[in-house]
Each structure stands twice: as structure tokens, then as C-alpha cells.
Amino acid sequence: MEAKLKEKWDIGLEKEISKKWKEEKIYAFDSNSKKKKFVIDTPPPYPSGRPWHIGAVAHYSEIDMIARTARMMGHATLFPIGIDRNGIGVERYTEKKYNISIHKTPREKFIEFAKHALDDLEAEMIQIMKSMGMSGDFDNYYRTDSDEYRKLTQSTFIELWGKGMIYEDTRPNNYCIDCGTTIADAEVVYEDKPSKLVHIKFNVNETGKDLIIATTRPELLCACQAVLVNPDDDRYKKHHGKHVIIPIYDREVQIIPHSMVKMEFGSGAEMVCSYGDYNDVRLFRELKLAEIIAIDMFGRMTKNSGKYAGMKVKEARAQIVEDLGELVLKKEDILHRTPTCERSRTEIEIIPMNDFYLKQLDFVDDLRKYAETMTFHPEIHRQILLNWIDSVSIDWPISRRRFYATEIPIWYCKDCRKIHVPKSGKYYQPWKGKAPFEKCECGSKEFIGEDRTFDTWFDSGISPLFISKYLSDKEFHKKTYPNTLRPQGKDIVRTWLYYSLLRCYQVTGEFPFKHAWVMGYAVDEKGEKMSKSKGNVIDPMPILEKFGSDMFRLWAAAEVSLGSDFRVGEQRIMSAGKFLNKLWNISRFISMFPVVEKAKLTKTDEWILGELGKMVKDCMDGYNDFNFFIPSNRIREFVWNVFADHYIEIAKARIYGEGFTEAEQKSAWYTLHTCLHTILSMLAPIMPFITDHVSRELYGKTIHKEFPKAEWETELSKITPKLIEFNSQVWGDKKSQGISLKDSIKVKIPKELEPFEKDLKAMHHIQS
Secondary structure (H helix, E strand, C coil), rough: CCCCCCCCCCCCCCHHHHHHHHHHCCCCCCCCCCCCEEEEECCCCCCCCCCCCCCHHHHHHHHHHHHHHHHHHCCEEECCCEECCHHHHHHHHHHHHHHCCCCCCCCHHHHHHHHHHHHHHHHHHHHHHHHCCCCCCCEEEECCCCHHHHHHHHHHHHHHHHCEEEEEEEEEEEECCCCCEECCCHHHHEEEEEEEEEEEEECCCCCCCCCEEEHHHCCHHHHHHEECCCCCCCCCCCCCCCECCCECCCEEEEEEEECCCCCCCCCEEEEEECCCCCHHHHHHHCCCCCCCECCCCCCCCCHHHHCCCCHHHHHHHHHHHHHHHHEEEEEEEEEEEEEECCCCEEECCEEEEEEEEEEEHHHHHHHHHHHHHEECCCCCCHHHHHHHHCCCCCCEEEECCCCCCCCCCEEEECCCCCCCCCCCCCCCCCCCCCCCCCCCCCCCEEEEECCEECCHHHHHHHHHHHHHCCCCCCCHHHHHCCCCEEEEHHHHHHHHHHHHHHHHHHCCCCCCEEEEEEEEEEECCCCEEEECCCCCCHHHHHHHHHHHHHHHHHHHHHHHCCCCCCCHHHHHHHHHHHHHHHHHHHHHHCCCCCCCCCCCCHHHHHHHHHHHHHHHHHHHHHHCCCCCCCHHHHHHHHHHHHHHHHHHHHHHHHCCCCCHHHHHHHHHHHHHCCCCCCCCHHHHHCCHHHHHHHHEEEEEECCCCCCCCCCCCCHHHHHHHHHHHHHHHHHHHHHHHHCCCCCCCCCCHHHHHHHHHHHHHHHCCCCC
């Protein structure tokens, strides 16, 4: 008999199969379908430089598995594709690519450079997505820098402004000198960095005694407005209410007892400056201290610092320590928990800035209640969101001093400075566009456009509204919002997940999705997180071209336990090829025999179908949780260790009709094809190419329609361990006797295996 399949699986077939999917439109979403809707808020990947992270590609391959699973569960599945083309990362990539500076390039010219820089990266990302078999809507993919998307962002701002949820204020804020903009708390990353704890002698004015103060920020001496000590610290009780003279600046400030001071840190006495950290910010408000600005927006000391004005922060720090001379008692080397910018890794400063704020404190209780009830895959990552919600202490500063982002749609009257907000439904560029107003209430007809932009998360946070056509199609929106599931990495739970919940709830009164699917980090073979800065990333395209999408996807599913970090290495991906070859060889063998629609089953066939049913149930437990680690490994275990090694070997003589009736042979054929088609169906979301190709070749239809039902059950399953043990024992005995597996052997078949006696005798050539 000749096999219907080629001798080896050809990864070149993946392109042909992709063309068939596109021609047949088998993944198209029909909003009018009576099927239950399943809407995935697919993360729009962020093109900020090459190569696209192989860990991210693994992440997106699993998101595609979610979409394929949902379809096979009978849902009409909306699987949108987008590209996130906003923000600081884009600007930094543009500066590097064209060797330009955002601060020295005209705004319109810089925007054009950024668009061109993004186009190449976007094309590469789309190609990788298609190569890995993503079944998303590529014909209608969106960009977050499109007029349509930015119009929606601005419309939500205008709506919330009208509701009084947005306001303008001047407050101390996180500021990245390198990026040149305010950043939100969620964009701050704390790193333990080497620092000097400098112990400085201050003089108590009333007594002439020394008071030692330890600080990591001596450059902020000019901004010191109080010295704090713990009220229970016996060393300083005699100083309560007295004053110290600030070295160099010869200005006195009060010594105030306060419970927040840690007696064990440094000298137990500390400066309160504007602004060393957020404790300083809080204390300035609490104690009603007048701020003195020491550092400007360019990271240089202000005129308030005296002779250090114009110096960079670290230069001023070193110079002040030197100028203090004998007043420096000692310098300790410590690791200091330092706030840095998530993008540039620059140490942030806290600088009073005028910004727009979105109210979030008023919504914390609602957000927490929902965060406690929505479904998390896996459950463990719920706590990341809860911890972040509990840490929110100020409203969200949403304005940024950048170019490549959505503009804040505001104009100011040139005369009275009154803020004017336009009507929604249009994309505005106030920095260059004409004001859509005739005149101000004061009578002036001249307006100045706002030149600031939104925080990129203000854009990204409305992706659930955009994909459900919140502004453009009310009927479509009604059918697709709230979305079903948000897949994302755990590193952006406190940003994208949190801000999406906040933004969409504020606009619609409904939370945007019911499920959050959270993936871990990709790490290298040493266990270190992969990142471009470390130089340990792997370019995914050569891997996909070398091994094919199915092998890569099987590795991703089998390697990655949902929510956990996972190791990446070429050898690990290659190992998945062993199972792919095994599956192909089994399929090729079975393709030699005709498909049988009905058969009277033998006990051996009843047994393997029972095992098949157990496998299906176990896999569906994994699929229902969108945890592909479970089905990928369970199927592999079944195919390799039960179906191939035992059933096919037990039934082989009957498959060929050697010494068996026609009915017994047809039962074997029926069982082979039932098992194969079921295996292909259960693997389809994970390995879409090979499974679909085999199904079309042998069964004349695509495999991507529905999952099989686990309808096979039998009492014979309980003797599976005994059957496997018996076969292994016979094979072992033949090996120890130095005889071929085809040679006959005398062995007693255990009583409980008597239902399989005829097949076992033929398999092992057992003599009566």
C-alpha cells in the first residue's frame, strides 16, 4: 500500500496553506452571526527597534492559539491586528536611526522622519505575524497613530473634560531629563544603584552644637526647608523645635519631630528638600513648606543653587561635597533604591510642572472591586493588578512634552488665556491647525494651540473601544463590547491593563473585558530576561525560516506554562521537531489505509478510543483556561507513549489483515482514522499548518472548524498500566534473550489482558 502523504513534512507548504486560508476566508469575523461573540483585545506590538523579540513572537503565537481555540469552541471570533506607533520609544528610535535630535528638529519634519522609521519596522512585524500563522484580521489592521485612532483618543478626552474628570494643575511630578517629559508613576522603574550616603555636620543655631544629617542628595542643600528627626529618638529630643543652619547657604530651618523618620537609617536625622523623592513631596504638603526649585527641566541646577547654577546634577553633587570640606564627617557606599525612567533608564527628578490630570482616585474602589471578580489566566497575576491599584495615591498626569503622540485638543485665548475645547468627532492638531472657534467670550478672535501631547497609555488604554468601533458603528460596538479577553505580558499589568480598565470604564460605565490572560517573560539559557539592552535577544525570522511555524509554535506551547517565565534557545525549539516528525510519520502510515465510517469495534479498539477520550477531556481543561502547556504536552504523551508505541503495534497485524477477519480489519482502520483526526483536531490551535494539511489530504476538509467531543469511555482504561507493563516486559525479555521482535516467544498473557489476547499474540508472536 502506498502512502498518500509525502515522505517528509515540507515547511514550504506553510505558505501554500496560508494562501488557502486567505482565499477561503475561514477566519473572517461576522458580527451578524448568531454564534456567541469572542473578542480579543490583541496587543498592538510596539515597533521601537530591531529585532522583534523572539519571546514576543512566542507570546503572539499563543494569542493566535486563543483565537483558534475560541473558533473551534463555536464562537464568532474577532481577532484584530494593530501596531502601536506612539510615544517616547518611537521618538528615541527615530533619533537614533536618522542621527537627529527631537529638540533640534522642526516638529513637522521630525514627525515625518518618525513615520518613515516606523513603516519598515511595521512591515517586518506584519510579515513575522503572518509567517507564524496568525489568523488575525490583517486586511483591516490598525495603527495607533492613524487619524481615526487619534480622533477617538481626543474624543474621549473631550467627553471626560465635559464631565469634569480632567483638570490642569501645577504639581511636583516625575520628570525624565533624557526624554524631556513628565512620566506617570506606572512608568517609573526602581533600581538598586550604587550611591554615596554623605554625613554632613549642620550647626544648631540655639546651642552651637553639631547635628549630623545623612543624605544621598547633597546637591539639594539649597532646597532644604526642614530637618526631621523621629520623635522617639532620644538623641534628638533636646533639639525639637530648634533650628539648624544650612552649610554653604547660611540659612536656618526648623528641626521637626516626625514619625516617618527611620532612626536606624544614616544618622537618624534627614533633610526635607524640594524634591528629593515623593516623601519630600508629601511632607511639603503636610508641613505647608514653601518649595525652592533646585533642578530645571534640562537636568541642571537653577539659580537657587548659587554658584552651582548651570551644573549638571552629578557635577553639582561632587562639587558641593568637595566644598563642604571638613563638614563632611564620612561617606558611605550604599545601594540606593533609585527611581528611573522605564524607557531611557535615566534617573528621574521630581520637578513642579504644569500638566493635565485625569481623575483616578475617585475610581479606585470600583477598579478594585472589578479586579477582584474578573477572570485571570493564571490567577496568580491578579495580585499584580491589585497591588498597583492599592498604590495609586495621586491623579494621573496625562500630558507630555513630546512630538510623536496624539495632541491634546485645546486652544487658549491669546488675551484672557481661557481654555477652549472643540467638539468631538474630528482629529485636531492645535500646534499647527486653525482654531475651530470664531471668538472667545472676552471678544478676542486670536487663539494659541496647545503643543503638548498625551501619555501613550492614554491612547493605548482605549484599544477595546477602538476595535469595537465605539465612535463609528453603534451596532457593531453593541455586539463586541465589552470585549471577551485581554492578552498581555505581566510587565504591563500596571500600565496597559490598569489604564484600559480605568479609561474605558470612565467613558462607557462598563469595564472593557471579562478575562485577562497574562504571560511571563522570555529568558535566555542563563535565566536572564531577554532585552535589547542586554544583547541576548534572538531574531525570530531566521528561526521561523529554518524550522517553520508549527515547530516554533509547538515549542512555545510545550515550553511555556501559562503565566510563567520561559527559557528560549534554538536547541529547545529544535527538540519540538522530533514530535512533528513523529506526527507526520504516523499520519503517513495511517494514510495508506481507507477511511471507514462505521465499524464493530474490537476490545483493543475500544480501549484506545477510551484513552483518546481521556486525552480529549484533559486537553479541553487546558483549552478552557487558554493554557496551551496542558494540551501540547498531553497530546505528545498520548501520541508517543500510548498510541504509537502500543496501540499501532498491538493492532498492526490486524491493520494489514494478517490472520484477522475483514470486520476486525475495518475496526482497526476506523480506529486509526478516528484517533488521527481527533489528534489533529486537538493540535489544530497549536500546530495549524501540518494539522490542516493532513486533514485536507485525508479527509477533504479543514481541521479548524470544531473540537471533537470526548464521547469515548470504557472500563478497559483501568488496565492501561498493566497493558503497557506487559508489552514492555515482553520486549525486554526478547532483548535479553537476543532474539528479534519478530521471533516467537512463550509467555503467559495475564488474565486481565485476555480481551486483547488475539492482538497481543499476533503482536509479540506468542506461542500457545
